[in-house]
Amino acid sequence: MGSSVAVIGAGSWGTALALVLADNGCKVTMWARRQEVVDEILAERTNSRYLPDVTLPETISPTSDLERALADHDYVLAAMPSVAFRDTMKQVSPFIHKDTRVIHATKGFDKEKLNRMSQVILEEIPQLDARNLAVLTGPSHAEEVSRRFPTTVVVASKSRATAEAFQDLFMNTYFRVYTNPDVVGAELGGALKNIIALGVGLSDGLQFGDNAKAALMTRGLTEISRLGIQMGAAQMTFAGLAGIGDLIVTCTSKHSRNWRAGYQLGQGKTVDEVLSSMNMVVEGIHATKAAYALSQKHEVIMPITNAIFHVLFEGKNPRAAVEDLMGRGKTHEMEEVARMSMRWEE
Ligand SMILES: NC(=O)C1=CN([C@@H]2O[C@H](COP(=O)(O)OP(=O)(O)OC[C@H]3O[C@@H](n4cnc5c(N)ncnc54)[C@H](O)[C@@H]3O)[C@@H](O)[C@H]2O)C=CC1
Numbered sequence: 001m002g003s004s005v006a007v008i009g010a011g012s013w014g015t016a017l018a019l020v021l022a023d024n025g026c027k028v029t030m031w032a033r034r035q036e037v038v039d040e041i042l043a044e045r046t047n048s049r050y051l052p053d054v055t056l057p058e059t060i061s062p063t064s065d066l067e068r069a070l071a072d073h074d075y076v077l078a079a080m081p082s083v084a085f086r087d088t089m090k091q092v093s094p095f096i097h098k099d100t101r102v103i104h105a106t107k108g109f110d111k112e113k114l115n116r117m118s119q120v121i122l123e124e125i126p127q128l129d130a131r132n133l134a135v136l137t138g139p140s141h142a143e144e145v146s147r148r149f150p151t152t153v154v155v156a157s158k159s160r161a162t163a164e165a166f167q168d169l170f171m172n173t174y175f176r177v178y179t180n181p182d183v184v185g186a187e188l189g190g191a192l193k194n195i196i197a198l199g200v201g202l203s204d205g206l207q208f209g210d211n212a213k214a215a216l217m218t219r220g221l222t223e224i225s226r227l228g229i230q231m232g233a234a235q236m237t238f239a240g241l242a243g244i245g246d247l248i249v250t251c252t253s254k255h256s257r258n259w260r261a262g263y264q265l266g267q268g269k270t271v272d273e274v275l276s277s278m279n280m281v282v283e284g285i286h287a288t289k290a291a292y293a294l295s296q297k298h299e300v301i302m303p304i305t306n307a308i309f310h311v312l313f314e315g316k317n318p319r320a321a322v323e324d325l326m327g328r329g330k331t332h333e334m335e336e337v338a339r340m341s342m343r344w345e346e
């Protein structure tokens with residue numbers, strides 16, 4: 001038997017990653033908040049609400065008892081929605097020691113302080129050695145990973161040893177793991193692309209076509225990078241799996257909850273109607289609020305995020321938001337780079 005891994009969170013992503021680990025020979029204990037999820041896995045070996053049509057092997061043991069989940073582990077993986085992240089880390093903290101290697105796979109911001117998830121982990125688990133912390137991100141829908149479709153992801157950690165330990169833990173023939181030392185860029189790429197996917201869904205719901213989709217993705221990546229660099233990320237990360245890679249999959253996949261939520265908004269539903277019709281997390285809604293505040297704090301211009309914020313939280317008509325975006329003042333496409341290196345011929 002390989003390593004023991006405690007997976008905290010039995011939603012779609014926690015369950016799909018537990019499957020990857022089980023395929024790799026790990027003994028997995030998966031914590032679910034709700035006892036009925038545990039009961040279903042024990043009785044049927046399925047998690048039908050979050051990952052239908054997938055059979056879970058016996059090497060994945062579910063429990064709703066956090067202490068039991070964390071009793072005996074070599075590694076901990078946290079994969080719950082960002083809104084539940086800080087509270088869950090508070091509860092997890094007493095069972096984590098300095099040398100535990102912890103990885104999270106959550107794509108969002110802390111609602112209290114707008115912090116990244118790795119910052120929340122270190123705040124709530126102060127005894128943890130920061131070098132033992134990593135993030136897993138990249139273009140990876142649970143529905144496809146659980147069908148063992150070829151997938152590539154990034155593990156980012158400040159410590160090469162930790163990044164490589166998690167690379168070894170997760171990597172297999174259908175799940176290819178790259179390492180990256182840029183934790184800030186990896187976390188921001190994953191969290192901010194959800195906003196753009198919502199925007200693309202909105203645009204598709206309004207039947208605006210493929211040109212608009214390409215514009216939102218490209219200019220969306222520009223503003224993701226702009227905020228990211230200001231917050232300490234490396235620009236190159238946004239050209240990789242955690243940036244453009246995840247942006248592409250989330251803006252174009254039928255599996256994306258963010259795209260689906262945006263699409264329904266574009267068709268005229270309200271935010272409350274959309275949220276009550278989805279039984280899964282829509283991180284982009286929370287991320288829009290966080291990124292709007294972060295753009296003001298860091299004095300970074302994010303027109304698309306601003307427009308989506310006004311649609312989601314101030315009742316602005318999506319068509320009016322698009323008119324405002326199209327009517328912005330004239331600008332150079334490569335404004336930051338241009339200042340540094342590009343020259344007009346005359
Ligand atoms: N589903 C996917 O394909 C991927 C998801 N992610 C990220 O993983 C994170 C988790 O997402 P999913 O597993 O997809 O969500 P999900 O919507 O499938 O499941 C949510 C899980 O969180 C639990 N939960 C909800 N509220 C909670 C609370 N207040 N306290 C404790 N637990 C609570 C639910 O019981 C459920 O187990 C998100 O940040 C998402 O962006 C990242 C990559 C892929």
Ligand SMILES: O=C(CO)COP(=O)(O)O
Nearest residue numbers: 138139140141256257258
């Ligand atoms: O992050 C994801 C894929 O990489 C999941 O995106 P959604 O939350 O939009 O489904």
